Amino acid sequence: MHLAIIMDGNGRWAQKRGLKRVEGHKKGAEVVKEITTYCANNPEIKILTLYAFSTENWKRPKMEVDFLMKLLDNYLKKELLTYIENEVKFEVIGDISKFSKNLRERIEYTKDKTKNFKKLTQVLALNYGSRDEITRAVKKMIEKEEEVTPENIQKNLDLSRDVDLLIRTSGEIRLSNFLLWQMAYAEMYFTKTMWPDFTSKELEKILNEFKKRERRFGGI
Secondary structure, three states: OEEEEEOOOHHHHHHHOOOOHHHHHHHHHHHHHHHHHHHHOOOOOOEEEEEEEEOOHHHOOHHHHHHHHHHHHHHHHHHHHHHHHOOEEEEEEOOHHHOOHHHHHHHHHHHHHHOOOOOEEEEEEEEEOHHHHHHHHHHHHHHOOOOOOHHHHHHHOOOOOOOOEEEEOOOOOOOOOOOOOOOOOOEEEEOOOOHHHOOHHHHHHHHHHHHHOOOOOOOO
């Protein structure tokens, strides 16, 4: 299955505790490690896509954006061993051309070191927006003079695999421009738990509920 998560609530989690927003992001990074490790050891989950930084997140204060870039670099450096130990292939979707040269190199290095793993593919959505992704896919098709069909659009997306289950934390009930095409028939689960408080135990409960749902894909 393809599990997608909108990791929401880091800033609010910190503010409720009288902490700076960046402290919520730090704690959130720890949760990414826990959830990724859990998914790598769950044979039913093949792809885990995490909404890490959207095209709209550049609007945040420069200090917070700079911190997030540094946090991502440190996370990839620190957690490379976790990827290797759990046989996790690391991938990225989105337009990372706006990132610093050093961060782009870190991303490519991590991708290269994990490219042969097959237990789980972890996909980070970085400088990602679904409308931007679809627009870029259509441009690719025009350049290649491909016929405009649903199949060709999907083939040219950053991520062609449909989502089976979407989880959003923090109580917000919206998609926020995330994998709009891929979620055409996805099941959705919205939890009030802030991302820094999200655990593999709660994920397991959600997965058990997902198994009980009847997916008809528009049929009877």
